[in-house]
Amino acid sequence: MSHSSDLARAASAPASPVVTATGHRGLDREEALIFELDAEGRSGVDLPEPPPVTPRLGGLARRRPIGLPGLAEPQVVRHYVRLSRRNYAIDLGLYPLGSCTMKHNPRLNEKLARLPGFADLHPLQPEETTQGALRLMHELTHWLTTLCGMPGVALTPAAGAQGELCGLLCIRAALRAGGDQRQVVLVADSAHGTNPATAAMAGYRVEAVPANARGRVDLQALKARLGPDVAAMMLTNPNTCGLFEDEIAEAAAAVHAAGAFVYCDGANFNALVGRVRPGDLGIDCMHLNLHKTFSTPHGGGGPGSGPVMLAAALAPYAPLPFLLREGERLRLVERREGEAAASFGRMKAFHGQMGMFIRALAYMLSHGGDGLKQVAEDAVLTANYVLARVGDVLSPSFPGPCMHECLFDDRFLKGTGVTTLDFAKALIDEGFHPMTMYFPLVVHGALLIEPTETESLDSLEEFIAALRHLAAEATAGRAERFTGAPHLAPRRRLDETAAARKPVLRWRPPDRPRAAE
């Protein structure tokens, strides 16, 4: 047996020889499900017995107790605090999840969003009582249109992907208004996966435009495919390889010459804000992710906000409601008539994610135009620093500098028995959330790292040291350290496929048979 495999066995040994009686690991306690903590008759509140009523629910009246767990208040508090300690968050450490832009959420934003004048608003309040909130939205649209160099904005979409749908529906409405029934949307291979999904959802036939050897849209292939059946071209810039689509202006001109629109996925605008105006690149329509570029919190499914920027040709088709200024007053246009006669309809109830608007505007105002420009510069600098410091031990997928994130593939793991997944899981043992894995699909076994611009040099160096150490371990043949990773997390490898395909969403007492979930 070789020296290196001895070391490998040592590396995969349990971290501690202690087996505890309680199952807890130090002060990291195992936690039962809240239903398992239930005790009949126990409660955190004393409610008066309700007066007798005659139920009018007919056959719908509940026959059994509702089945909520009974816990005292301190038990509830401990349960959720213990669970919250299992969470990894941007407030705990570096979160290099490529494409997701896990930015620091400044506390100033939170403070402003909690001002009672904003926090206590109700969307059905009469407009004369919400003029301040509407002014905030108006100021936000001013910043967004100025930064993007595009005249229109639809504030309502609740996420980037919903913004994409909103944009394509505007394009479809604009084409149909001219009697044009084009059926095809071209999507760059280097675009985000939501782009083709959105085009399909909007009823279009999706065709891929390949990437060239430089990881960008293949301009010749695009030009060859353009024709009278193409409604739009969708691309992401910077693209999902973290690269600037440097031929975008020429691509946009070709798309326009074919009578189609250019949709740009602007989720990566944090690399461009203050430095590039997308309108100048020939983009007709682009969503922004306030929850990425403008630092509003996200994760765990929300909340998001995906305003859509629109060129003049698309603005009349924007969804309801939208803001209109009449002298000193602001009003939300709610009906499809007059100035809104061409609107394609509605994306969601009400006016959008007010809490996110407040935080995003606070971020813009506290940074100022020059500060936002520096944000983009620092995001690009930070990612290039990581690329330069680990480029010799991981395998960068494309030569040259990157934008706000750097892409590696699994060539450096060849012959080691370690996969991208193993490598990413080992990063958890080193105290970091893994990078994005196996995305984008244009390279094999992708590892996509987006460090974000607020990381200090110390924090970057610690992360870089962990990456370099793991790369050395993998190439030294210590595969077992990786295949079993994470060793030090409360749970090891979960069956993520089963969790996604067969989620168990209801708890049942153990003595009752489990129906198909």
Ligand SMILES: *Cc1c(COP(=O)(O)O)cnc(C)c1O
């Ligand atoms: C995050 C992201 C999206 C989707 O945005 P959501 O707000 O998660 O719907 C789309 N495209 C790119 C490039 C992204 O990074």
